[in-house]
Amino acid sequence: MTAEIICVGTEILLGEILNSNSQYLARELAELGIPHYYQTVVGDNPTRLKEIVAIACDRAELLIFTGGLGPTPDDLTTETIAEFFGVPLVEDPNVIEDIAHKFAQRGREMSANNRKQALIPQGATVLPNPTGTAPGIIWQPRPNLTILTFPGVPSEMYRMWQETAVPYLKSLGWGKTMIYSHTLRFWGIGESALAEKVAPFFHLTNPTVAPYASGGEVRLRVSTRAASQAEAQELIQPVAAQLIEIAGADYFGANTDTLASVVGQLLKDANQTVSVAESCTGGGLGSILTNIPGSSEYFLGGVISYHNSVKTAVLGVTESKLAEFGAVSETVAQQMATGVRSLLGSNWGISITGIAGPDGGTEAKPVGLVYIGLAKPDGNVESFKYQLGKERSRDLIRHLSACYALDILRRSLEGLGIRG
Amino acid sequence: MTAEIICVGTEILLGEILNSNSQYLARELAELGIPHYYQTVVGDNPTRLKEIVAIACDRAELLIFTGGLGPTPDDLTTETIAEFFGVPLVEDPNVIEDIAHKFAQRGREMSANNRKQALIPQGATVLPNPTGTAPGIIWQPRPNLTILTFPGVPSEMYRMWQETAVPYLKSLGWGKTMIYSHTLRFWGIGESALAEKVAPFFHLTNPTVAPYASGGEVRLRVSTRAASQAEAQELIQPVAAQLIEIAGADYFGANTDTLASVVGQLLKDANQTVSVAESCTGGGLGSILTNIPGSSEYFLGGVISYHNSVKTAVLGVTESKLAEFGAVSETVAQQMATGVRSLLGSNWGISITGIAGPDGGTEAKPVGLVYIGLAKPDGNVESFKYQLGKERSRDLIRHLSACYALDILRRSLEGLGIRG
Numbered sequence: 142m143t144a145e146i147i148c149v150g151t152e153i154l155l156g157e158i159l160n161s162n163s164q165y166l167a168r169e170l171a172e173l174g175i176p177h178y179y180q181t182v183v184g185d186n187p188t189r190l191k192e193i194v195a196i197a198c199d200r201a202e203l204l205i206f207t208g209g210l211g212p213t214p215d216d217l218t219t220e221t222i223a224e225f226f227g228v229p230l231v232e233d234p235n236v237i238e239d240i241a242h243k244f245a246q247r248g249r250e251m252s253a254n255n256r257k258q259a260l261i262p263q264g265a266t267v268l269p270n271p272t273g274t275a276p277g278i279i280w281q282p283r284p285n286l287t288i289l290t291f292p293g294v295p296s297e298m299y300r301m302w303q304e305t306a307v308p309y310l311k312s313l314g315w316g317k318t319m320i321y322s323h324t325l326r327f328w329g330i331g332e333s334a335l336a337e338k339v340a341p342f343f344h345l346t347n348p349t350v351a352p353y354a355s356g357g358e359v360r361l362r363v364s365t366r367a368a369s370q371a372e373a374q375e376l377i378q379p380v381a382a383q384l385i386e387i388a389g390a391d392y393f394g395a396n397t398d399t400l401a402s403v404v405g406q407l408l409k410d411a412n413q414t415v416s417v418a419e420s421c422t423g424g425g426l427g428s429i430l431t432n433i434p435g436s437s438e439y440f441l442g443g444v445i446s447y448h449n450s451v452k453t454a455v456l457g458v459t460e461s462k463l464a465e466f467g468a469v470s471e472t473v474a475q476q477m478a479t480g481v482r483s484l485l486g487s488n489w490g491i492s493i494t495g496i497a498g499p500d501g502g503t504e505a506k507p508v509g510l511v512y513i514g515l516a517k518p519d520g521n522v523e524s525f526k527y528q529l530g531k532e533r534s535r536d537l538i539r540h541l542s543a544c545y546a547l548d549i550l551r552r553s554l555e556g557l558g559i560r561g
Numbered sequence: 562m563t564a565e566i567i568c569v570g571t572e573i574l575l576g577e578i579l580n581s582n583s584q585y586l587a588r589e590l591a592e593l594g595i596p597h598y599y600q601t602v603v604g605d606n607p608t609r610l611k612e613i614v615a616i617a618c619d620r621a622e623l624l625i626f627t628g629g630l631g632p633t634p635d636d637l638t639t640e641t642i643a644e645f646f647g648v649p650l651v652e653d654p655n656v657i658e659d660i661a662h663k664f665a666q667r668g669r670e671m672s673a674n675n676r677k678q679a680l681i682p683q684g685a686t687v688l689p690n691p692t693g694t695a696p697g698i699i700w701q702p703r704p705n706l707t708i709l710t711f712p713g714v715p716s717e718m719y720r721m722w723q724e725t726a727v728p729y730l731k732s733l734g735w736g737k738t739m740i741y742s743h744t745l746r747f748w749g750i751g752e753s754a755l756a757e758k759v760a761p762f763f764h765l766t767n768p769t770v771a772p773y774a775s776g777g778e779v780r781l782r783v784s785t786r787a788a789s790q791a792e793a794q795e796l797i798q799p800v801a802a803q804l805i806e807i808a809g810a811d812y813f814g815a816n817t818d819t820l821a822s823v824v825g826q827l828l829k830d831a832n833q834t835v836s837v838a839e840s841c842t843g844g845g846l847g848s849i850l851t852n853i854p855g856s857s858e859y860f861l862g863g864v865i866s867y868h869n870s871v872k873t874a875v876l877g878v879t880e881s882k883l884a885e886f887g888a889v890s891e892t893v894a895q896q897m898a899t900g901v902r903s904l905l906g907s908n909w910g911i912s913i914t915g916i917a918g919p920d921g922g923t924e925a926k927p928v929g930l931v932y933i934g935l936a937k938p939d940g941n942v943e944s945f946k947y948q949l950g951k952e953r954s955r956d957l958i959r960h961l962s963a964c965y966a967l968d969i970l971r972r973s974l975e976g977l978g979i980r981g
Contacts, residue, residue, distance in 0.1 A: 154597060156588025160580060163602070168576025177574060178609055180602035182583070189598055196616065320575075333632040333674040343634055352633050353572060355714065362577075417844070417865065423851025424837070424844025427865040431843025434919055434955060442871040444864055445837065445847040451862040451905055455875075485871055499854055509666075530666050532692050534716065535854060 142315075144170055144177040145201035147193055149209040149218050150293055151184040162207045162295055169302060173316040174366055175203065185215040191225045202285050208293035210275035212254035218290060219278065223262040226282040230260040233267055240274045268305050273297040279309060321373030322364040323381050328400060328548045330391040332359045338387055348376050350384070357541045390557040393548070400547035401429045401436075407554040408439035413488035413518065415550065417443035418456055418481035420468065420494040421511065426543040441485045446477060456480030469494050469506055471514075474524040478514030489553075490516035491546050497538045498531065507531045511542045515549055525549060525559060562735075564590055564597040565621035567613055569629040569638050570713055571604040582627045582711075582718055589722060593736040594786070595623065605635040611645045622705050628713030630695040632674040638710060639698065643682040646702040650680040653687055660694045688725050693717040699729060741793030742784040743801050748820060748968045750811040752779045758807055768796050770804070777961045810977045813968070820967035821849045821856075827974040828859035833908035833938065835970065837863035838876055838901035840888065840914040841931065846963040861905045866897060876900030889914050889926055891934075894944040898934030910936035911970055913962050915947075917955045927951045931962045935969055945969060945979060 146166050152158050163180050170177050179200065183193045190209075197204050209218030223230050236259035244251040258275050261267060268277035270292065277290040289306055291298040310316065327335060332354035336343070339361065342350040348365035363381050367373035385392045394403045408415060417426045423445055430440045444455050449468055452458040458476040466472045474494050482490025495511030502508035509529040516522045527545055529538050552559045566586050572578050583600050590597050599620065603613045610629075617624050629638030643650050656679035664671040678695050681687060688697035688709065695717070697710040709726055711718040730736065747755060752774035756763070759781065762770040768785035783801050787793035805812045814823045828835060837846045844865045850856055864875050869888055872878040878896040886892045894914050902910025915931030922928035929949040936942045947965055949958050972979045 153584075154587055154600070155591045156584045156586070159584045160600075164573075164576045164579045166576075167574055171575045178604060178606070179613070180574070180580075182600035184598060186598070192620075193599070200612075331669060331672075333672040334669070336633045336674055337672050340634075351571070351635065353577075354631075419844065419847070421851075422848065423856075423860070424839065424847025424863065424865065425851075427839070427844025427867070428842065428848050428959075431841075431845075431867060432956070432959075436843075437867060440843070440867050442865040442867040442875075443844065444875075445844065445851075445862040447847070447851060447857060447860050447862040448905075454906075455862075455864075455904065484875065485868075486874075528666060528668055530663065532663075532666075534692070536852070537716070539848075539852075 142175065142202045143200070144175050144203040144205060145197045146170075146177060146180040147197060147204060147206050148180070148182045148293070149185060149190060149206060150182070151186075151215070153182050153208075154184045162291075162293065162298055165295065165299060166205055166207070166302070169307070171320045173307070173310060174318045174320060175310065175315050177201070185209060185217055187217050187221045187224070190217065190221045194222060194225045198286060202287065204286070204288045206288065206290040207298055210258065210277065210290060210292045212252070212258055212274070216257075219260065219262070222282075222288060222290070226262070228262045228264065228282060231263050232256070232259050233261050234259075236261070236267060236276055239269075239276075243274055268301055270297055270301055271304065272300060277301055279305075318366045318368050320364055320366050321370060321377065322362050323377045324396050325361045325363065325381060325384055325388070325392060326394050326398060327359045327361070327388055327391045328357070328393050328544060330359060330388070335359050335361070335388065335391070339384055342380065342384060345380065348380055350380065356537070357544055390552060390555075393551055399433075400544055400551060402433050404547050404551050404554065405430070405433050405436055405439060407551060408489075411554060413554075414439050414441050415489040415491060416441045416481045416485040416487040417546075418477035418490065418492035418514075419443060419445050420447060420452070420477070420492075421497040422493050422539050422543050423447055425539050426491070426493060426546050429543050429547065441487045444481050444484065452477060456484065467506065469496055469510060469512060471512055471524045471526065474512035474514035475516075475522045476514075478516035478524075479522050482516040488518040489550060490514075491550055492516075493542050493546050495527075495529075495538070495542055497535045497542075498533075499535060502531060509533055509538055511538070511545070513542070513546050513549055515553060517553065523559075562595065562622045563620070564595050564623040564625060565617045566590075566597060566600040567617060567624060567626050568600070568602045568713070569605065569610060569626060570602075571606075571635070573602050573628075574604045582713065582715055585715070585719060586625055586627070586722070589727070592740045593727070593730060594738055594740075595730065595735050597621070605629060605637055607637050607641040607644070610637065610641045614642060614645045618706060622707065624706070624708045626708065626710040627718055630678065630697065630710060630712045632672070632678055632694070636677075639680060639682065642700075642702075642708060642710070646682070648682045648684065648702060651683050652676070652679050653681050654679075656681070656687060656696055659689075659696075663694055688721055690717055690721055691724065692720060697721055699725075738786050738788050740784055740786050741790060741797065742782050743797045744816050745781045745783070745801060745804055745808070745812060746814050746818060747779045747781075747808055747811045748777070748813050748964065750779060750808070755779050755781070755808065755811070759804055762800065762804065765800065768800055770800065776957070777964055810972065810975075813971055819853075820964055820971060822853050824967050824971050824974065825850070825853050825856055825859060827971065828909075831974060833974075834859050834861050835909040835911060836861045836901045836905040836907040837966075838897035838910065838912040838934075839863060839865050840867060840872070840897070840912075841917040842913045842959050842963050843867055845959050846911070846913060846966055849963050849967065861907045864901050864904065872897060876904065887926065889916055889930060889932060891932055891944045891946065894932035894934035895936075895942045896934075898936035898944075899942050902936040908938040909970060909973075910934075911966050912936075913966050915949075915958070915962055917958045917962075918951065918953075919955060922951060929953055929958055931958070931965070933962070933966050933969055935973060937973065943979075
C-alpha cells in the first residue's frame with residue numbers, strides 16, 4: 142500500500158499559511174513504514190479537487206486529506222469526495238450531539254452552519270475530533286482504497302491522527318516495521334567533496350545513505366526499515382562506522398548533536414572552561430554556546446569588542462598593532478583571544494574578528510574575511526584565516542564564523558589538525 | 562496563464578524538512594497576480610517526476626520547480642525534465658567558470674560532481690544563482706509552456722526569484738496590478754488585545770487588515786491590489802495612520818523595521834551609543850543589535866557575564882549583593898547595566914539576567930523570570946521585571962528577553978513609559 146497526502150485550502154495557495162500538516166503526516170507515515178510518493182495542495186474548488194482525487198486513486202491506496210471540513214460554505218472536502226464516488230451524504234446524529242455539546246460547554250449556540258459538519262458519506266465511519274467541531278472520516282469507497290480526512294487545524298489533526306488513525310493503520314498491519322535513521326554530521330568539508338569520498342555508499346539499498354547540506358554543515362543520513370531499534374542498529378552501525386572513518390576529522394557528531402553541544406561535552410570531559418571575544422559576530426558565538434542547557438558548567442562569558450576602543454581598553458589589544466594591522470588581522474585576533482582568556486580566567490579563549498558586510502570590504506580585506514584566534518590552556522595562541530565569500534549574506538558570514546570558531550575549539554580539544 | 566509549483570526532494574516526503582519554499586512562491590505569485598491552483602511534492606525519482614511533469618503541463622503554462630539541482634547523484638531535476646521533453650543537456654562554460662570561481666574564493670577545489678550543475682537543456686537560459694553553485698534555468702520547451710527551476714536552499718531560491726524571475730515575469734506582462742502591503746509592527750501587546758482594539762478594521766474590504774503574531778511580536782497587514790505603489794499608498798496610508806494612533810506606544814515600526822533597526826535609528830538620531838551586559842541571553846542581544854549593517858555607529862560592544870565571577874570581576878557587581886539577592890535580581894540587573902556603561906563608556910547600558918531554563922527554576926524564581934537593567938545617559942539606572950512563563954522553551958525565553966530589552970531602550974529613547 143502506498144499513501145498520498147492531499148491538503149485542501151485556498152489559504153495555502155495564497156501563501157498565507159505554511160503547510161506544516163504535510164510535514165507532520167509525512168514523518169508519521171515514514172515512521173509507520175507506509176510509503177508515500179506524492180503530496181498535493183489544491184484550493185477550495187470542487188472541480189479541481191475531484192481531478193486530484195481521480196489522479197490520486199490511480200497511484201495510491203490510502204488517501205489522506207486535510208482541510209475543508211469546517212462549517213463555512215467554502216469547506217467542501219467531504220461532499221466533493223462523496224460526489225466523486227457517487228455516494229450520498231447522511232447526517233450522523235452522534236456528531237450533531239457532539240457538536241451541540243461542545244457549543245453548550247463554551248456557552249454558545251450551535252449555528253445552522255455546523256449541521257453541515259455532521260454530514261458523512263454513507264458507509265463511512267466517523268473519525269472523532271476530541272477538541273474541535275469538525276470530525277473526519279475513515280472510508281473505503283471501493284476495494285483497496287481507504288480515505289482518511291482531517292481538519293486543517295494542526296492541533297486537532299495531530300490528536301485525531303494519534304488517537305484514531307494510528308491505531309487504525311496498525312490494525313491493518315502497518316507499523317510492524319518502522320524507518321530508523323542515524324544522521325552523521327560534518328563540518329569543514331563541502332557537500333560535493335564529502336559525497337565524492339563516500340560515493341559508493343549512495344548505492345547501498347539497506348541501509349540507504351543520503352547527503353544533505355545547510356548553513357555550512359553537511360549531513361549523511363543512514364536509514365533502514367526494521368522491526369526494532371536494535372535490529373536497525375545492527376544494519377546502520379557498521380555503515381555509520383565506515384562513513385565516520387572515511388570522513389575523519391570532519392565528522393563531529395550524530396543526530397541531535399550540534400557543534401556547540403559537542404564542544405560543551407568535550408569541555409566538560411576535560412573539566413575546562415572557555416570564554417569568547419567577539420567582534421563581527423557581536424555575541425552570536427556566546428549565544429550559540431549558551432543555547433545548550435547546562436553550558437554554565439564550561440562557558441564563563443566573554444567580551445563583545447565591536448568598537449576598537451573595547452578591543453584595546455577591555456581586552457588589552459595593543460593600539461599600535463591595531464593601527465598597523467587593522468582590526469581584522471591575525472595579530473588582533475590573537476590578542477583578543479589571549480585578552481579574554483586572561484581577563485575571565487578561562488582555560489581557552491576564542492576570538493572572532495572579520496568583515497561581515499555588506500559594506501566595509503576592501504580589495505585587500507574583502508567582505509567575508511574572518512580571523513579566528515585561539516588562546517590555549519598552555520598559554521600559546523594561534524589564529525586561522527577564512528575567506529567565507531563576499532557574495533554571501535551578512536547573516537550567513539556571521540553564522541559560519543561562529544561555527545568555524547566552535548569547530549576550531551572542537552578539533553583542538555580532540556587533538557586534531559585545523560585547516561585555516 | 563496559470564502557474565504550478567513542484568517541489569522535488571525525498572527529504573520532504575520523509576518529513577525531514579518543512580516545505581517553506583512553496584509558501585514563499587505562493588505568496589510571490591499571489592502578489593504578481595499569477596493564479597496557481599496546484600502544488601505538488603515528489604521525491605528524487607525520475608519516473609515519478611516525469612509523471613508529475615506530464616500532469617502539470619496539461620493544466621498550467623508556468624511550471625516552477627524547486628530542489629534537485631545539487632551536485633549529488635540524487636539531484637535529478639534538470640536531467641529528468643530535459644529527458645521528458647527529449648532535449649539533450651549541454652555544459653554551459655560560463656556556469657563552470659562561475660562555480661570554479663566560487664570554489665576558488667573559498668579556497669577550495671571544485672569537485673568533479675559540481676560539473677553536473679553546469680549541464681542545462683539545449684535552448685534553455687541560465688537563471689543565475691549569485692550565492693550558491695547551482696544555477697536554475699528559464700526554458701520554453703514548447704510554445705505556451707515556461708519552466709523555471711530553483712535550488713531547494715531557501716536563501717538561494719529567494720534571491721534568484723527576486724533578482725531574475727520577477728523581472729522576467731514582469732517582462733511577460735505580469736504584475737501590472739500587484740498586491741501591495743504595508744505591515745505595522747507592535748511589541749508589548751498580545752494579538753487578541755490588539756485585535757480587540759482595532760476590531761472594526763477587520764471588516765474593511767479595500768484595503769484589508771489582517772493580524773499575525775509570532776515570537777512575541779504582533780503585526781497588522783494592510784493590503785490592497787493596485788496598479789502602482791502610489792495608488793496603493795493612497796488607500797493604505799489613512800488606514801495605517803488610524804491603526805497606529807489607536808495602538809499608541811506599542812507600535813514600533815513598519816515593513817522591514819525590526820526592534821533592533823528602530824533602536825539603531827533612534828540612537829543615530831540622538832548621536833548616542835549603547836553597550837550590553839548579558840547573562841541568560843549569552844550574547845543574543847548583542848547579536849541582534851549587530852545584525853543591522855552599520856551598527857558600529859552606535860553599538861560599542863558588551864560583556865557576556867554568564868558566570869558570576871564575570872559579573873563581579875569585569876562588571877563590578879558587588880559580591881555581597883550577589884550573595885544577598887542572587888544573580889537574577891533587580892539589584893544585580895542594575896549593577897550590570899551601570900557596570901557595562903561605565904566600562905565601555907557608552908551613553909546607555911542595558912543588561913539582562915534571568916532564568917532561561919529548562920532547569921534552574923525555583924518556587925520564588927521560576928523559569929522565565931527575567932530582569933532587565935537600563936543605565937541611562939544621566940547616570941540613573943532602572944530595572945524591569947518580566948515573567949515570561951515557565952512553560953516556554955529556553956530558546957523563546959532568551960529571544961523574548963532580548964526583544965524586551967530592545968523595546969525598553971526604544972521606549973526610553975522615544976520618551977515613552979515602560980511596563981515592567
